[in-house]
Amino acid sequence: xxxxxxxxxxxxxxxxxxxxxxxxxxxxxxxxxxxxxxxxxxxxxxxxxxxxxxxxxxxxx
Amino acid sequence: xxxxxxxxxxxxxxxxxxxxxxxxxxxxxxxxxxxxxxxxxxxxxxxxxxxxxxxxxxxxxxxxxxxxxxxxxxxxxxxxxxxxxxxxxxxxxxxxxxxxxxxxxxxxxxxxxxxxxxxxxxxxxxxxxxxxxxxxxxx
Numbered sequence: 001x002x003x004x005x006x007x008x009x010x011x012x013x014x015x016x017x018x019x020x021x022x023x024x025x026x027x028x029x030x031x032x033x034x035x036x037x038x039x040x041x042x043x044x045x046x047x048x049x050x051x052x053x054x055x056x057x058x059x060x061x
Numbered sequence: 062x063x064x065x066x067x068x069x070x071x072x073x074x075x076x077x078x079x080x081x082x083x084x085x086x087x088x089x090x091x092x093x094x095x096x097x098x099x100x101x102x103x104x105x106x107x108x109x110x111x112x113x114x115x116x117x118x119x120x121x122x123x124x125x126x127x128x129x130x131x132x133x134x135x136x137x138x139x140x141x142x143x144x145x146x147x148x149x150x151x152x153x154x155x156x157x158x159x160x161x162x163x164x165x166x167x168x169x170x171x172x173x174x175x176x177x178x179x180x181x182x183x184x185x186x187x188x189x190x191x192x193x194x195x196x197x198x199x200x
Contacts, residue, residue, distance in 0.1 A: 048179040
């Protein structure tokens with residue numbers, strides 16, 4: 001891969017993964033960022049099933 | 062300076078990067094990461110009353126609601142006591158999952174709904190269950 005391609009890829013990667021957020025504003029009025037966290041229901045269901053199995057069997061790990 | 066970028070290769074590299082990123086998205090591993098005394102007690106309490114709860118469910122006195130908790134479906138005292146104790150222990154477990162997995166408080170309803178789904182799956186034929194729509198039915 002040519003150096004220019006490496007640089008281009010680096011810039012793309014920086015754009016995709018290396019974002020810096022700089023907040024400017026009144027320090028007495030903090031900025032609130034509401035993040036939406038998506039819960040992985042599949043992973044949660046595995047956990048719930050495992051816990052309920054332990055309770056049903058009486059074998060608490 | 063002349064820059065010659067082979068767009069095909071660049072697109073392929075970009076696609077590979079996106080694929081690598083996507084590969085990082087896998088089933089999250091939520092768990093009771095630390096078996097605290099409270100969680101252990103809640104699970105042990107639930108295990109100890111498991112059979113009596115199953116009996117009350119089979120008589121129709123109790124049902125599994127769609128929020129992950131037991132619900133008394135008639136006014137018997139034994140059913141009412143079982144519901145209060147069982148639901149308090151369930152809440153300890155649900156809250157531990159939210160807290161220990163650093164989920165936001167808003168995830169609690171999702172945790173409860175997922176446990177409700179598991180309870181519906183595990184209910185025996187004839188047990189009362191509440192569907193996600195809110196309608197009660199016999200499994």
